[in-house]
Amino acid sequence: MTVGTIRVIEGGLLTTVQDLGRPGYQMLGVSPAGAADEYAFRLANWAVGNPPEAAGLEITLVGPRLLFTSDTLVALTGADLGPVLDGQPLPMWQAVRVRGGSTLAFAGGTRGCRAYLAVAGGIDVPPVLGSRSTDLLGRFGGVDGRALRAGDELPLGQPPPGAPPRPIPPELVPLYPEEVEARVVLGPQEDHFTSEGLRVFLGSPYVVTPQSDRIGLRLEGPAVRHRGRADIISDGMPAGAVQVPQDGRPLVVLANRQTVGGYPKIATVISADLWRLAQLRPGNRVFFRAVTPEEAHRLAIRHWQLWDEDQLAARVRQRTTRWQLTVAGFRYSLSLEESTEE
Amino acid sequence: MYAKPRYLVAGDSSLVVELGEGIDPAVNRRVQGLARLIRERGPAGVVEVVPSYRSVLVYYRPWELPLHALLGWLARVELYESDPGPSRLVRIPVAYGGEFGPDLDEIARFSRLSPEEVVALHSAPEYLVYCLGFAPGFPFLGKVPPEIAMPRLATPRTRVPGGSVGIAGEQTGIYPADSPGGWRLLGRTPLSLFIPHRDPPALLKPGDRVRLVPVSAREFREWEERARRHGPEALWDEVVVEGGEGGG
Numbered sequence A: 001m002t003v004g005t006i007r008v009i010e011g012g013l014l015t016t017v018q019d020l021g022r023p024g025y026q027m028l029g030v031s032p033a034g035a036a037d038e039y040a041f042r043l044a045n046w047a048v049g050n051p052p053e054a055a056g057l058e059i060t061l062v063g064p065r066l067l068f069t070s071d072t073l074v075a076l077t078g079a080d081l082g083p084v085l086d087g088q089p090l091p092m093w094q095a096v097r098v099r100g101g102s103t104l105a106f107a108g109g110t111r112g113c114r115a116y117l118a119v120a121g122g123i124d125v126p127p128v129l130g131s132r133s134t135d136l137l138g139r140f141g142g143v144d145g146r147a148l149r150a151g152d153e154l155p156l157g158q159p160p161p162g163a164p165p166r167p168i169p170p171e172l173v174p175l176y177p178e179e180v181e182a183r184v185v186l187g188p189q190e191d192h193f194t195s196e197g198l199r200v201f202l203g204s205p206y207v208v209t210p211q212s213d214r215i216g217l218r219l220e221g222p223a224v225r226h227r228g229r230a231d232i233i234s235d236g237m238p239a240g241a242v243q244v245p246q247d248g249r250p251l252v253v254l255a256n257r258q259t260v261g262g263y264p265k266i267a268t269v270i271s272a273d274l275w276r277l278a279q280l281r282p283g284n285r286v287f288f289r290a291v292t293p294e295e296a297h298r299l300a301i302r303h304w305q306l307w308d309e310d311q312l313a314a315r316v317r318q319r320t321t322r323w324q325l326t327v328a329g330f331r332y333s334l335s336l337e338e339s340t341e342e
Numbered sequence B: 001m002y003a004k005p006r007y008l009v010a011g012d013s014s015l016v017v018e019l020g021e022g023i024d025p026a027v028n029r030r031v032q033g034l035a036r037l038i039r040e041r042g043p044a045g046v047v048e049v050v051p052s053y054r055s056v057l058v059y060y061r062p063w064e065l066p067l068h069a070l071l072g073w074l075a076r077v078e079l080y081e082s083d084p085g086p087s088r089l090v091r092i093p094v095a096y097g098g099e100f101g102p103d104l105d106e107i108a109r110f111s112r113l114s115p116e117e118v119v120a121l122h123s124a125p126e127y128l129v130y131c132l133g134f135a136p137g138f139p140f141l142g143k144v145p146p147e148i149a150m151p152r153l154a155t156p157r158t159r160v161p162g163g164s165v166g167i168a169g170e171q172t173g174i175y176p177a178d179s180p181g182g183w184r185l186l187g188r189t190p191l192s193l194f195i196p197h198r199d200p201p202a203l204l205k206p207g208d209r210v211r212l213v214p215v216s217a218r219e220f221r222e223w224e225e226r227a228r229r230h231g232p233e234a235l236w237d238e239v240v241v242e243g244g245e246g247g248g
Helices: A038-047 A195-203 A272-278 A293-305 A309-317 B024-039 B069-076 B102-110 B116-121 B217-230 B233-240
Strands: A003-008 A015-018 A055-060 A063-066 A072-078 A084-087 A097-100 A103-106 A114-119 A154-157 A179-186 A206-208 A214-221 A242-244 A250-253 A265-269 A285-290 A318-327 A328-340 B006-008 B014-018 B046-051 B055-060 B089-096 B127-132 B139-142 B158-159 B165-167 B171-174 B179-181 B184-186 B209-215
Touching: A038 A055, A038 A072, A038 A114, A038 A272, A179 A272, A179 A293, A195 A265, A195 A285, A214 A293, A265 A272, A265 A285, A272 A293, B006 B069, B014 B069, B024 B046, B024 B055, B024 B127, B055 B069, B089 B116, B089 B217, B089 B233, B102 B116, B102 B184, B116 B184, B209 B217, B217 B233
Parallel strands: A179 A285, B089 B209
Antiparallel strands: A003 A063, A003 A154, A015 A055, A055 A114, A063 A103, A072 A097, A072 A114, A084 A103, A179 A265, A206 A214, A206 A285, A214 A250, A242 A250, A242 A265, A318 A328, B006 B014, B014 B055, B046 B055, B089 B184, B127 B139, B127 B209, B139 B171, B158 B179, B165 B171, B165 B184
16 A cells, blocks of 8 residues: 655645654754644644654644645644635544545634644654754754745655544643743753842743744843843753843743753743743743742653553543532532543 | 852753853863763663753653752762763864955954964864854864954854854854854865764764864865765765874
8 A cells, every 4th residue: 555645735834844853962963853832743643543753744823735645644733723624624633534635724823823733654754863853953854954845745654553543632632822821940040130130030921022933932021131241151951941142031942942052041941831832923922930840840740641642541531520519508529430432 | 160060950851960160171071071971871761961061951851760869860970080981083174264264354353463373373272172052063162262262243144154164252163054153254164064864963072172274275175076076974084083192
């Protein structure tokens, strides 16, 4: 059986091949890249029965127009950018069978910044340094290290045999509000800022500017003041690091960040919240709130447990609905367990 | 050099281990040693280590390796002097001035020296690769002799040709590919410093030593021609002097 391709009719604003990224080469200056919102990306792969590391498409604000050359199974997650399959709205957050010759287009949306398209078998471009992710800074990976454009033909991988579509537990489908609270751990260089600077950073709304991209969110808002010079001897830059250059405007680094940076980092966004920031569009707002490292660890562990395949499967099998009733002053709790057998 | 490392929490999945102040070869040697030790013998749950001038960023999985366990491991290895491993010497040909180094004359004016004297000073030291960053395969080399340590441009160029060799204060570096950049350009190498389809993809690694060898425009073209004929990675073997001591 031959596996089909996806033919790109229009590339959209910025559509790239991404997977979970390219760890292991940061010491050589290679950005980890990968899906900016790993949360939505992982759920898309889950839905079509792919392993987590299969490559898909990251679609930004204005979607592409894509032709599927053969029957396949797809799932679209993340921002609702108005997906339309052959003229009909395409339901998101679930696997959908697509006939060969079908066209997927996007009518546009108002909330969220990035949608993720997973296809059974994954996008099978050649891996570079262990990943199919597009590195837009290094200009390699994905399709020639660039965003998709008309005329590109994306090979699809062989779907894993017998891999069925899997439902996404509905309680895991996020909303993409226009204002989010991002929890941060202060540091590693919070001591480079005045106490007033820290107060301003934690107490002010910041607006996402149009200069934001896969490297990072550039924010506009009250300036965060440094104690002294706004540079440090360059050091490593983790995902979610909030750099503050001399102008006092915070920049939150995302997937395609540089591996080291020379601006002081006032705080680091926790892993459980970073994906929310990757879904903000220009004009959306973010507030920062500090949590302790202990709290951040607890939240990280809970966040990453979401991706454990057994736990996801258990969630799908068993859904519990609870009601609380108060009758004549007594409080009763009722629970209904729904079970789905495959 | 700090008597004790400073541990700086960087979110919930990474930790900065800072070993000293400033840009100092002795501190950087300890950085490379610690990075190697963690990479080779670190506890399960460490994902990646990123050495830079004076610190190591350790990425870890907090559900597999709690922070206190990572800190405990680090406290134990502090007792040992860690070996950064063999340091390689790499001899990089550089054509200086003219179309290759559009800022050479300005650096000469800044330093009140002739362009030839600037080239002699810039190509004299055996540089240390303190770290790689900014772009894939971009080496931060130091230190540049203070006479020619001109600060970077006020407004960066939108396009610097790949191979360009620049100065930013006491640092010098080489742009592996065309990119925007604000360093003062004094020459260009015909070598490709980063080849993504090769593993490892970068010519240089942290801790390597580098000598910049001035070549003529004609020699530059010859190197380029050899790269075209045999592939850019073929030149890598010519310039790496494994463990060499300045000869080669």
